[in-house]
Amino acid sequence: MQLVFASSNKNKIFELQSMLPKTITIVSLESIGCLEDIPETSETIEGNAIQKANYITEKYGCDCFADDTGLEVHSLNGAPGVYSARYAGEQRNANDNMTKLLDALLDKEDRKAQFKTVIALNLNGKQYLFTGIAGGEITLKKTGNQGFGYDPIFQPDGYQETFAELSLDIKNKISHRGKATQKLIRFLKTNK
Numbered sequence: 001m002q003l004v005f006a007s008s009n010k011n012k013i014f015e016l017q018s019m020l021p022k023t024i025t026i027v028s029l030e031s032i033g034c035l036e037d038i039p040e041t042s043e044t045i046e047g048n049a050i051q052k053a054n055y056i057t058e059k060y061g062c063d064c065f066a067d068d069t070g071l072e073v074h075s076l077n078g079a080p081g082v083y084s085a086r087y088a089g090e091q092r093n094a095n096d097n098m099t100k101l102l103d104a105l106l107d108k109e110d111r112k113a114q115f116k117t118v119i120a121l122n123l124n125g126k127q128y129l130f131t132g133i134a135g136g137e138i139t140l141k142k143t144g145n146q147g148f149g150y151d152p153i154f155q156p157d158g159y160q161e162t163f164a165e166l167s168l169d170i171k172n173k174i175s176h177r178g179k180a181t182q183k184l185i186r187f188l189k190t191n192k
Contacts, residue, residue: 001188002027003123006038006052006066011148012177019172019181024188032060045070045082046129049120057122065121065184069176071150073101073138075110084150098142098153111137113154115176119184128187132179147171 005013005026017026029035038055040048045068052066072078080087080101088096105111112135119130135157142152144164151163156174163171172178 001025003121004029004032004056004060004062004064006056006064012067015168015172015177016181018168019178020185021189024185027062029056032056032062034060038066040068043082045116046118046120046131048082049118049129050127053120053122053127063123065119067117067119067177067180069115069117069149071101071154072114072116073105074112075108076104079104094149098150101138101150102141102153105138111139113138115150115154117176117180119180121184121187123191130180130183130187132176132181132183134174134176134179 001023002025005016006029007013008029013026013028020026034056038052040051042048042051048068049066052068053064056062056064056066068082070081070084072081080097084097085092088100114136115134117132121128121130136155136159139153139155139162142164144152144162144166146166146168147164154163155161156163159166159174163175172181
């Protein structure tokens with residue numbers, strides 16, 4: 001089975017393809033001729049995932065899936081949330097985003113946070129949503145060089161390491177994206 005993944009984030013594509021069984025191949029946006037930025041204007045993580053999946057299905061006529069992820073920090077009332085990628089500005093720079101978040105938490109004792117991923121799958125004229133959540137806390141400083149985004153400052157529950165210090169295998173099992181993707185895979189295996 002081939003599915004278009006409505007993302008141009010090469011890190012996400014690599015991470016997701018490594019989780020999928022060999023029977024499911026991700027087709028890139030570039031492969032279908034989609035070179036434009038897909039709009040993400042919803043106020044919710046679910047809404048952005050749905051918006052991206054619908055954009056590809058409506059414009060290119062493809063079965064596809066799209067995801068959106070946000071980091072929700074308890075003491076910041078859920079921020080950066082839907083604005084996680086652009087938290088420090090439209091340049092979408094991970095280091096700038098982490099620095100801004102660490103600065104926002106300087107005087108906060110409560111560093112609890114969660115990553116939330118929602119995958120919207122458009123398949124055979126129907127839409128399905130899969131959600132994954134990984135709880136943890138924001139560390140005091142950046143540690144590790146694996147992963148991407150906020151991984152160097154997110155320590156998942158039950159671990160002493162950040163996502164950026166964990167192997168891809170472990171991260172894929174416990175992460176928000178991993179959990180949502182496992183739900184997607186189970187669905188695809190039973191609904192071929």
